[in-house]
Amino acid sequence: MHALIKTALGAAVAASLGAAGFAAIAQTDPKVGTTVNDPIGPVPDPARVGMVLPKDIKCTGTEGKQQMCLLYGDPAKPGPYTVMYKWWPGNFSKPHYHNNERWAYVVSGTWWTSSSTVYDERTTYPVHAGTVAIDKLNGIHWDGARTGEKEPAVLILSGNGPNITQGVDEQGKPSGPPR
Numbered sequence: 001m002h003a004l005i006k007t008a009l010g011a012a013v014a015a016s017l018g019a020a021g022f023a024a025i026a027q028t029d030p031k032v033g034t035t036v037n038d039p040i041g042p043v044p045d046p047a048r049v050g051m052v053l054p055k056d057i058k059c060t061g062t063e064g065k066q067q068m069c070l071l072y073g074d075p076a077k078p079g080p081y082t083v084m085y086k087w088w089p090g091n092f093s094k095p096h097y098h099n100n101e102r103w104a105y106v107v108s109g110t111w112w113t114s115s116s117t118v119y120d121e122r123t124t125y126p127v128h129a130g131t132v133a134i135d136k137l138n139g140i141h142w143d144g145a146r147t148g149e150k151e152p153a154v155l156i157l158s159g160n161g162p163n164i165t166q167g168v169d170e171q172g173k174p175s176g177p178p179r
Contacts, residue, residue: 057084065091066144071156075163087111087153092144094119096167102135102159109153113143117172121146135159140172 044051052071061067066087073081087109095117104111112124113133117140124146127133135141145153169175 082158085155087145089149090147099164104157107154109151111153
């Protein structure tokens with residue numbers, strides 16, 4: 001039993017010394033501990049890390065009402081996509097559903113959503129920043145931002161295309177052409 005305790009104690013001491021030695025090396029390594037006040041590095045190789053600058057993000061819709069901005073892929077084409085939605089206060093979609101599941105993260109503001117087939121803004125529920133919501137396959141819903149909100153609701157939404165949106169009537173039956 002004493003041999004087992006000695007072995008365990010020896011292993012614990014060795015691990016502690018190893019960790020202390022690593023920490024000492026890390027503190028003296030000039031590549032570790034860089035701050036925002038240090039010079040910036042080179043722009044990453046676009047073959048390894050792609051990026052789109054804010055000025056180059058393509059948006060559709062109307063600023064002050066509702067916009068959808070493409071961040072990755074294209075919801076109209078096969079494959080994964082990510083978009084940013086901005087809903088300004090006082091603007092909503094009408095009841096509809098999608099042919100695929102979609103995942104939304106509320107970045108800022110409050111997004112108001114309803115699963116009612118009847119358009120009545122009093123039936124909307126607040127989804128606050130930091131929340132993840134899922135548009136279920138063929139799940140009727142509608143959404144936007146209530147009048148009186150101080151800022152737009154901003155969402156990052158991902159799915160697999162092609163995404164088709166189908167409007168519905170008050171009985172939940174398809175209404176109008178899919179888009």
